[in-house]
Amino acid sequence: MIYLTRRERFCAAHRMFREDWPDDKNKKVFGKCSNPNWHGHNYILWVTVKGNVSDEHGFVVNINTLKLIIQERIIEKLDHKNINLDVDFMKGKIATTENLAVAIWNELKPHIEIDGALLHCIKIAETENNSIEYYG
């Protein structure tokens, strides 16, 4: 079993808040992350798949195919977008990195498990100090 990780990046705006909470409660729970006019990040995404090494070509999966799937399913929907307003798979969810990691897992899983490989981990760094990992 070999683990292959592809790093991708996207720049997006977001805001953490609940519509059903008053402003002061949002402020108390989410702090400056709930500022009303949005803020944003250079998110870094690591997608890890696992599988056997093919005797034929020596890959777990072809990384170019993997890259295209991540680009089409995830990066094009998130890059230079507003996570709260523009991203179909985040609709109705609080825009935390935790929820984003789970949503990206669910988006990718049906499409990325090619050539017998399995999705193993979604890791997202929101800043150089804060990151999230999800293993399904």
Next chain:
Amino acid sequence: MIYLTRRERFCAAHRMFREDWPDDKNKKVFGKCSNPNWHGHNYILWVTVKGNVSDEHGFVVNINTLKLIIQERIIEKLDHKNINLDVDFMKGKIATTENLAVAIWNELKPHIEIDGALLHCIKIAETENNSIEYYG
């Protein structure tokens, strides 16, 4: 003459566009950076001052003082904010990194030139691939 550089970071949303241009012209000139619902970045800011090393304490300037000035004048106004909507010194300007670097220079210059040091350079990285430097 010694050059001292302090790195700081801020996470902000922005959008590049001109109100007096139609949407298609904004799209043509600014591309995905003009998406209407904002996007954002983890901006990295490097402030460089230059001066003589003090015989008394061996510093160009006290870096804790420098840090507080940058925090108060720049980071508190930009971090977790929308550059187009929330930042007084960017009002009426297109929110490019070029304009941001010049505006930060103008904001900092009257306050940061302590102990005989001079402001030398404002450098901002918007992504790991794109950065701007301004020397006044």
Next chain:
Amino acid sequence: MIYLTRRERFCAAHRMFREDWPDDKNKKVFGKCSNPNWHGHNYILWVTVKGNVSDEHGFVVNINTLKLIIQERIIEKLDHKNINLDVDFMKGKIATTENLAVAIWNELKPHIEIDGALLHCIKIAETENNSIEYYG
């Protein structure tokens, strides 16, 4: 189950040696790390906690609370200090990164497991080439 990692940094002096060994044995076992007048590092610390994502706020734990606990329990005791001489939870231990990781785990565990989250990993990088992980 989601894993949340917070990165923190501290700058500290240390020296690896045993008082009950002669100098030449300390030199043989610990090499230049046993130099008598200390040396130091910019240590990087990653604290990983794991737990379920709250439906209420979309977090595993509030990262600001996590940050404050790590600051108060660990960083304030280590940053700009001498690990051998100044740090209560390292007293009587050889100041290796291995022992430091275990000690930080023991210091943090009773305080950091808030909101149902569990401490998962303490990782410390001593240099860009050497790092230690401890999972309890």
Next chain:
Amino acid sequence: MIYLTRRERFCAAHRMFREDWPDDKNKKVFGKCSNPNWHGHNYILWVTVKGNVSDEHGFVVNINTLKLIIQERIIEKLDHKNINLDVDFMKGKIATTENLAVAIWNELKPHIEIDGALLHCIKIAETENNSIEYYG
């Protein structure tokens, strides 16, 4: 149980292709990685061993010993070399990072498990975006 990771680097040329495939099939499967005149990378290698912390010296293993073993068994054979042509333990294998990680595991395992420690992981980054992990 503590995990200790040592980072090393090597600069090498390689090419992905099969001699028993025609050029167009190599091109289709391996893309630009099959270009006939080679290309190369600054590979980063992380070797992780695991074991108990010694009461005597506070290490899992002495990192200087570990470093020498990795240098002698791996880095000297790969650094400034051609992976396809110069490296005995890669002869007859397609020069993918997957195959390289498995081969390095097999080379190191008999020599690196000193002081009761076990080899835990070989991680190789080929570029800043692509990496492989192997756990045996």
Next chain:
Amino acid sequence: MIYLTRRERFCAAHRMFREDWPDDKNKKVFGKCSNPNWHGHNYILWVTVKGNVSDEHGFVVNINTLKLIIQERIIEKLDHKNINLDVDFMKGKIATTENLAVAIWNELKPHIEIDGALLHCIKIAETENNSIEYYG
């Protein structure tokens, strides 16, 4: 005057040697960099242009245009190639980073000075420890 820097990357093989020197002289002058079967690097290239900020759009130059010029003129010719054998603008030159920086300057200068901007610097990092800058 504002300075805008774009970072790009390319993975290439090379070898330092002179055909008119015997092997032992090449070995003496160039060391392991003259190994006959090539080695390679993940080169990082920073292209800096300087100019005035446009009142119309707030840019020095449009970074997407800049990116396309660097891609077409430089990256496509170097990435996944052999610098000694495949790159027209390096023919007949020793494949040092110094010569590469000068050659890239000469390749880019006639094409990259758009919108009144001037080419300011070509910087290339061959490894994380060695880099070259050329200002024309």
Next chain:
Amino acid sequence: MIYLTRRERFCAAHRMFREDWPDDKNKKVFGKCSNPNWHGHNYILWVTVKGNVSDEHGFVVNINTLKLIIQERIIEKLDHKNINLDVDFMKGKIATTENLAVAIWNELKPHIEIDGALLHCIKIAETENNSIEYYG
């Protein structure tokens, strides 16, 4: 004129204080950097030399020669040492990064200007946020 930069690293302890000042004045001016039991850093040093590219071998200077000079004159004296107590060229100076950069310049200049190259810049990063440059 080409600029060549070599990066080196050293891990050292230091403390900022003046013996002729009382403790409270040292504390007021130098803050936690004056803690009596020392602290330390992973210092990063960049040495830049400038010169013409040799037609004979395509280098400004041979980087292996440069590396050896920096190792012998600087790194061996600073690495795993106490800057205040162990380093001859820092005796009697306050151990700030500013003073260290000037002292390293003075140590290297007579030895590093080989093959017609000139010393151009000494840059030292004390932490990921603070750095100093000196151009003589």
